[in-house]
Amino acid sequence: MQMNDSVVLTLEEAGALVSSILGKAGFSEGHVRTLTWLMVSGERDGCAAHGLYRTLVCVHSLRSGKVVGDAEPEVHDQAPAIVRVDARGGYSLLAFEAGLPLLAEKARSQGLAAMAINRCVHFSALWPEIERLTDMGLVALACNPSHAWVAPAGGRVPLLGTNPIAFGWPRTGAPPYVFDFATSAVARGEIELRRRAGESIPEGWGIDAQGNPTTDPAKVLDEGAMLTFGGYKGSALSTMIELIAGPLIGDLTSLESMEYDAGAGASPYHGELVLALDPQRFLGDRAQEHLARAEAFLNAFDGTGARLPSQRRYQARERSLAEGVRIPAALHADLVALLE
Amino acid sequence: MQMNDSVVLTLEEAGALVSSILGKAGFSEGHVRTLTWLMVSGERDGCAAHGLYRTLVCVHSLRSGKVVGDAEPEVHDQAPAIVRVDARGGYSLLAFEAGLPLLAEKARSQGLAAMAINRCVHFSALWPEIERLTDMGLVALACNPSHAWVAPAGGRVPLLGTNPIAFGWPRTGAPPYVFDFATSAVARGEIELRRRAGESIPEGWGIDAQGNPTTDPAKVLDEGAMLTFGGYKGSALSTMIELIAGPLIGDLTSLESMEYDAGAGASPYHGELVLALDPQRFLGDRAQEHLARAEAFLNAFDGTGARLPSQRRYQARERSLAEGVRIPAALHADLVALLE
Structure with missing residues (x-):
């Protein structure tokens, strides 16, 4: 129509x-x-x-x-609480789906479990994966590095990716509590849009080549670096994501992913870490009682002006x-x- | 002397x-x-x-x-990857130490593991616990709720604690990469110090009873609320901490902890969640190679103006x-x- x-x-x-x-x-x-x-x-x-x-x-x-358009992911049972999936150069989501049943089974039998996705091409938001896990009644956390466009707090040189982190909590009678955000102050695309529109950017989004604050999008994108959200705290979190979704799972940091890209401007090729926790195993018989307390907490946001993500x-x-x-x-x- | x-x-x-x-x-x-x-x-x-x-x-x-000055913590083997420790009203650290050997054993056998500490009185920073785990070669994450002094982004009412989160990554030939910070914009004590000194506070630390930004420490402490770091992103993280270190482990949210305190002004009485991940189980034979890449990444901070936490x-x-x-x-x- x-x-x-x-x-x-x-x-x-x-x-x-x-x-x-x-x-x-x-x-x-x-x-x-x-x-x-x-x-x-x-x-x-x-x-x-x-x-x-x-x-x-x-x-x-x-x-x-x-x-790789026809990459068949390979699922490895790495440890009692770890699934590893080799995406073999394909998009991440098929690898996620391939490993999901074993991840969920491990989370339910062990209490919590991790899935390491390796060698995937990544462009997607994380919330669709998070919702697959909350739909199963599991608590979920996921993160990945990207390309090194972001300087750590106080630094002049981009060492970090825009490194998204996402979390989900299953709810009863309501869609899950889910957040999914980049640890950069804003998405890189937001700064690109401002450049195309000939507009300036607010302070706090990026720095120039000398490490000084700048409101010129071109200086951030071409010579300087983006900044993380939340100053040194956001910078510390982003560094954590590099480590746990990079070397911990045997995959590339944002700096290495960018070197691999060699200026082609493609989607990052790297890894992703997903954690799943089973409230039933944490809480046993008393799960329902405690999950109802979580509902009370989340419902308390209503009418206070605060919005759940x-x-x-x-x-x-x-x-x-x-x-x-x-x-x-x-x-x-x-x-x-x-x-x- | x-x-x-x-x-x-x-x-x-x-x-x-x-x-x-x-x-x-x-x-x-x-x-x-x-x-x-x-x-x-x-x-x-x-x-x-x-x-x-x-x-x-x-x-x-x-x-x-x-x-409780002589509380003896009780350690429960909750699930293959979950240790639960009942602190029985004592300080958290003895409970942490009591559960630590089983947590480390589970992390090494399963790949990762969680420790839920319940019914503890908490005043300490989290980095001393984090360093106990990094000393064992484990990657560590810990967080806990506190008292409900902090409004979620956009809200007028305190629903969140200052909710610290800490992370540690073991290094070779250097002290571990460790961060430990409150998800509030600043520590409550910092605002109290400003009030005592008759000084104002910067915008972004707190709001008054109507939810408006204020630079008056008394309005934040007595009528309004503190704010999280990093706007809605920090607020989302803090909400996650309430859920995973509150109801998920069968313990109090910051709001419930504050009600329990009933104005006494004591240290929060609640729970704490600790995760431990074993790089050796994630990486197998190739652990050394990948941990060396983590060293290269962290060493790249030197000389860029950025400081590791x-x-x-x-x-x-x-x-x-x-x-x-x-x-x-x-x-x-x-x-x-x-x-x-």
């Missing part, structure tokens, strides 16, 4: 379109399925940057040889389920062109 | 003084040993607020019935080991008076 310069698609229509494009481009069935789910979920939740638009990026990455996403989701998603007509045309 | 209005003690002298006071006050041998180690470590590392001064606080808490603490430690610790003569007199 076309309306002026936008197109409205049901989620089914959106999924069918994305699947056809990805299949035609040469992705294997598993990657088509997981990528389609990911991009439709992003569009459904109002995250256009992680929505249907990404189909174009995925096809471009496949054509330029930056991702992801609320806007859940509202967009409800709307999209009822009304479908609306994308720019130009994007729709670009997508359809890939089918010709 | 007395010098003007300060007193210098060797670490042995400091330890002997603290031990005598705590023993005389009625703490059992295990608590005397762990509290002494904690406070001497704090003083040694230049953290006066967690140093010998705390001896006075511990004795006061014992006398006013807010802590805890460096000041390690410098103070070296100085104290060589020269002893210097405490105010008035504090020394207060301490000695407790022996009379």
